[in-house]
Amino acid sequence: MRQIEEWTAQLAELAIFGANVQPGQLVAVTSYIGKEELTRALTRAAYERGAKYVDVLYFDQWLKRERIQHAADDTLDYVPPWMVERLMHLSEEHAARITLSGPHAPRALLGVDPARAGRDLLPYLPQSGEVVNRRTTNWCIVPAPTRSWAEVVYPELERGDAFRQLWEAVAHVCRLDTGDAPAAWTERIDVLKANAARMNDRRFDALRLFGPGTDVTIGLLPSSTWHAGDFTTVDGVWHYPNLPTEELFTTPDPTRVEGHVSATMPLELYGIVISGIRVEFAEGRAVKIDADEGADALRSAAAKDEGASRLGEIALVDRDGRIGPLDTVFYDTLIDENAATHIALGNGYESPVTESADKERVNQSQIHIDFMIGSRALDVDGITHNGDAAPVLRDGAWQI
């Protein structure tokens, strides 16, 4: 267990590095029951960095279960106003924000009605995307291993072994095992940014992604640029919003998506596992959503608002990352989305779009749901403004 204590301290330091917590800053942490050890370690690390106050909210998925099972139907969309006021205050004060990911008590929502579950998105707030787009907060999401999460990923292992195995995997994909995770990430993100720069040089009009069960063409906005690794706040504070990160991403044209996609990995959405997702797009909209299980949770989320059935993100992941080769489903979007090329329904990021006329066309929604459609069997072509196709990814390797 001493190794797990060391990893906990290192992961805490990595979160503070990723969020780039500044002396005197307010630091907000979104945590969950079961993640107390990492939460305490990163609280200590934040105060040692000079944080003014570390404002931790612990959420409990078993309370969400009680709500979904027992609350009146007309109350399920209620969001406590203080949660929104808190988020707005974090934005106004230019705070740091850290979120711990990983399935939270995966058994808590077993057997609940997915349609009701899809209406309670807390602690996710509809205003989260807007605050990200304001670039007022420096933030970072890192995974927080728990025993109950480990059981889901490694059901064949004994409980203690599964927990140890999950920590080993997280330590590997977060590059704690390099001995200097911040340096390792700086190096990897430099490579990702070089890949993004080569994509930007090509100025494709659209991408076509095709392979088993998927053939979709996704239009880009005239000024959509590819982005990787870091964000910078309006105050010039760089930060790594996701650790691990292995993707290049951009913001697509929400009106130009045609074709069909099949997810290559299951998705954990607000506590519900959705597997075998198949979506058909026409004129940008997801017009048909199916899944082997949990389809109603995704349909319910995609019906949240006008933009919820349109794309806000397209991200390319090559075969050089550390996650894909593990060939493991982590049921954690943060890790899984960095295993494979993916798209997201819902709110788009404005920062990859450079022209203000294009910013107005970025998809807006209360939701942002990534799901993985990539694998080494998924080919990606860039489509030029002349309609020519140029290979971008083949067998997970860059062709540009």
Added chain:
Amino acid sequence: MRQIEEWTAQLAELAIFGANVQPGQLVAVTSYIGKEELTRALTRAAYERGAKYVDVLYFDQWLKRERIQHAADDTLDYVPPWMVERLMHLSEEHAARITLSGPHAPRALLGVDPARAGRDLLPYLPQSGEVVNRRTTNWCIVPAPTRSWAEVVYPELERGDAFRQLWEAVAHVCRLDTGDAPAAWTERIDVLKANAARMNDRRFDALRLFGPGTDVTIGLLPSSTWHAGDFTTVDGVWHYPNLPTEELFTTPDPTRVEGHVSATMPLELYGIVISGIRVEFAEGRAVKIDADEGADALRSAAAKDEGASRLGEIALVDRDGRIGPLDTVFYDTLIDENAATHIALGNGYESPVTESADKERVNQSQIHIDFMIGSRALDVDGITHNGDAAPVLRDGAWQI
């Protein structure tokens, strides 16, 4: 453990009964890491009662430790604004409020500087007393047994036995063992209210409390009335703010307290244990505060503001309650203050004072700290407006 599960469900129901949760009401819960089981049970019970939303905040004393140990000195009084906005919203919306008491991770604050600890009163808010006095929320505090609390109360027992023993004691003092705790409390509170009514008939000008280490005279306001058991909101919703409750209390004249008191029980204050408290009062003010341990925490709290060194409450506890006979220190003010006669430094309740001129004289402060000075060896006299003394309590029995 099945018994503990049953007690948990019964205590959850008692909290909902005590707060008198109304259908459609917002229900705020203040809980702590380690108290998840009772929190989940009362969340379920609240939704079954028709709660609109159960808004639980889990606090973690180990995070408080990190703050007290590592945060800069000039940040320790910071209170996140959203916490105040949330409390004000609860008041405006006329919500129900439930708080779980009992030492929270008693080891978390071992060895920290009591003066620094006394500056971080969270989750207690300076505005709490004001909201109580507005009578807009129906609220209830109940104890929540934990293993770490049990170790403090029964250090001589093995850990599992101590937990079971603490639950047995809590089940007894909360009258769960009567088979119908709400009915048992209704009956006991009727007796307490009859005692209060007899005290009110006497219209004493002051009380003198005297016994080993204590001889103090506490003036009352002209319209100070004795109160027991229930409060009623401005909407007419009765509720039992404290369960268990064994006290009659009133609001004293903050300018007329003379003499000295010695605490008969140690006090757990914001995680610090303060034992052997001795306080001298002159013209209403605590002019000297000593203690065998933790004196600085109490001094620091009593220096918070002008009213923090004056009395906001005097409460009489007879020998017929269920707590005193256990002869056990629970290190939980909710239970311990109902074992013995006590006084409180800081904010006073307005509701026991009937005349508006007197309401203006009620002590105001950000703090409200009860400490126990009673025992069967403490005698209580009522002092009439003529200066005559009449016996009120002898050997813990009513003389009126």
